[in-house]
Every structure is written in structure tokens, then in C-alpha cells.
Amino acid sequence: MSLGRLPEHEQHILDEIERSLRRDRRLNRLLRAGRTRRGPDPKRFAARVARCAPRGRTVALLVVVSVALMVTGLVTGAPWAIWAFATVWPVAVFLGFRLLSRWSGDAGPGGPPDGR
Template structure:
């Protein structure tokens, strides 16, 4: 790859592209609004997860995990299994109710408010 200057017609095309990008207000607003982030944006992740309902496979996998933890906790009396089950089970129940609500088509009160 050459490190020299672009041919005249290619430089002209590039200049035209740059001019049109500078005139794009929406792009400028997006680029100015960007800020450097060090990690994942947990607020956006939480908002996205609450908008989207749980998937059937996810709920089924969590039910299997909960049953395995419950059986492990009952058989071995291991505190880590009992406490992990105590943390996972309410999440499974909540996600299951949300999934059933979505499947039943319950969009809210019947009067539309």
C-alpha cells in the first residue's frame, strides 16, 4: 500500500464526502454526544431487558438450574446451594409470570389506559 498522496480524482471524491459529513447535523450531534465509557452501561442494559420480555428458553434453563440447586441443597445440605437457590428462584418466578403474561396477550387494563 502506498503512503503517498491520493490521485487527484480520488482526493476530490474524499473531500466531497468529508464536506457532506460535516454538513450532517444528526451525525455531528451523535458524535458530540458520545462519551468515553470504561465499562458496560448497566442502565441501558436494564432498560433494554425490561422492555423485552423473557424468552421461553431462558426461563426453562433457569427452572432446570433451580431444580438442580434445590436437589443439591436438599441432598448435601450445602449452604452455597441453598443460598444460590434462594437467589435464583424469585428471579425464575418473576420471569415466568412475565412470560406467561406476554403469552396470554395481556397488554394492560381493558379500557386502554
């Protein structure tokens, strides 16, 4: 691959492509807005998890489903039941801790919401 100047016909083609891209209003709007995402954003994910406020019914349902999957996995030894339990149980535990934390009034690392 050469680092020199492009041949005249290739430079002409490149100039035409650039002109057509400059005329594309939607592309210009997207580039100006800076909304081109390249993948998941860990900061957004962490903020979303931190805002998680589960309901008691949701946690109870997940615990019941987890127990049912655990019993099914123990009785039958079915790999699908064991993997499903391994997927649902950590979510149920995490949401349960979030619910208990909210019920206890702890606002997290900053302390209680009333400033005491």
C-alpha cells in the same frame, strides 16, 4: 487553604494545563457529546427490564436448574447450593411471570396492544 489569587508560577502552570486540555480533540468531543457517565442509570435499567421478553426454553431451563439446586441444597445442606438457588429462583419466577404475561396478551399497564 487560602481563597485569594494563586501565586504567579502556579497560575502559569494552571494556564499551561488549560491550554493543553483545550488542544485535546478527543476530550473536547467527549465533553461536547455529554457521554460522561457517572454510574448506573436506574431509568435505563428499568426500561431494559420492562422490555424483557424471555423465551419458553430459557424459563424452563432456569426452573430445572432451580429445582436441581434446591434438591442439592436440601440433601447436602451445602451453603453454595442454597445461595445459588436463592439467586436463580427469583430470576426464574420473574421471567416466568413475564412469559405468562406475554402469552396471555397483556401488554402491561397500558392494556392490550390492539387498543381494546
